[in-house]
Amino acid sequence: MARIAEELEINRAIAYRIVATLENHGLVVRTDSGLIRLGATALMYSHRFQPQLRSVAKPLLEALANKTGATAFVSVAQGDDCYVIMVEECNTGILRVGYRVGSRHPLNKGAAGIAILSNRPQCDDEPEIVTQAREDGYCITKGHLQPGAVGVASPIKTQNNQTALECCVGVVAMDDLDTPSAIEGVRKTAQELAEQLGV
Known part of the structure; x- marks a missing residue:
């Protein structure tokens, strides 16, 4: 999460909320190791x-x-x-x-x-x-x-x-x-x- 916050130049708490929202909609998913990647819902909506x-x-x-x-x-x-x-x-x-x-x-x-x-x-x-x-x-x-x-x-x-x-x-x-x-x-x-x- 720290890297995302740093890349976006935002507070970690804000980055966490953004990722949590995207995750709730299936647009991103966390791997067991904590990596964040695009989710299946993104595949269905984006060519x-x-x-x-x-x-x-x-x-x-x-x-x-x-x-x-x-x-x-x-x-x-x-x-x-x-x-x-x-x-x-x-x-x-x-x-x-x-x-x-x-x-x-x-x-x-x-x-x-x-x-x-x-x-x-x-x-x-x-x-x-x-x-x-x-x-x-x-x-x-x-x-x-x-x-x-x-x-x-x-x-x-x-x-x-x-x-x-x-x-x-x-x-x-x-x-x-x-x-x-x-x-x-x-x-x-x-x-x-x-x-x-x-x-």
């Missing part, structure tokens, strides 16, 4: 936040959606929740699974949240599905968030999880999802995103 992520991810998500015939997405963690920040739907098929930007769910439910948790250091009391996702490099869930929906997600591996945005890439479809193809596509897309972003 300028992480422009490199958006420009790199869009064509990769489009290709992933069309390859798998599913809805492709990028999700990020904030606190105990997982927020959808980008969505691309496939161009084929009659029916599509709708997944809205701004949707959120607990990190411990659904493929996206579990994939993000699997990229964190292992802890003693973590659910088995998180441990399995860490070993496999992806998570697959059925009916966690919506009956009949199948989700596959893989974390975007970063070199320094303390300062980087915790995120994953995935697809969601109904029971007819070709899971081997989805797993391959999701893992490849997550790796390409990490490489292109240089994270």
Whole structure:
């Protein structure tokens, strides 16, 4: 907080109140080490936040959606929740699974949240599905968030999880999802995103 106050040339108490207000609105979040970074809400309202992520991810998500015939997405963690920040739907098929930007769910439910948790250091009391996702490099869930929906997600591996945005890439479809193809596509897309972003 002292550094923020110094940079803004304001009193520490004022800096604390500003950060607390931004935090209450989800615009910033504090890491366990006390660092302050932009929050998921900022992603939903600002196209300028992480422009490199958006420009790199869009064509990769489009290709992933069309390859798998599913809805492709990028999700990020904030606190105990997982927020959808980008969505691309496939161009084929009659029916599509709708997944809205701004949707959120607990990190411990659904493929996206579990994939993000699997990229964190292992802890003693973590659910088995998180441990399995860490070993496999992806998570697959059925009916966690919506009956009949199948989700596959893989974390975007970063070199320094303390300062980087915790995120994953995935697809969601109904029971007819070709899971081997989805797993391959999701893992490849997550790796390409990490490489292109240089994270």
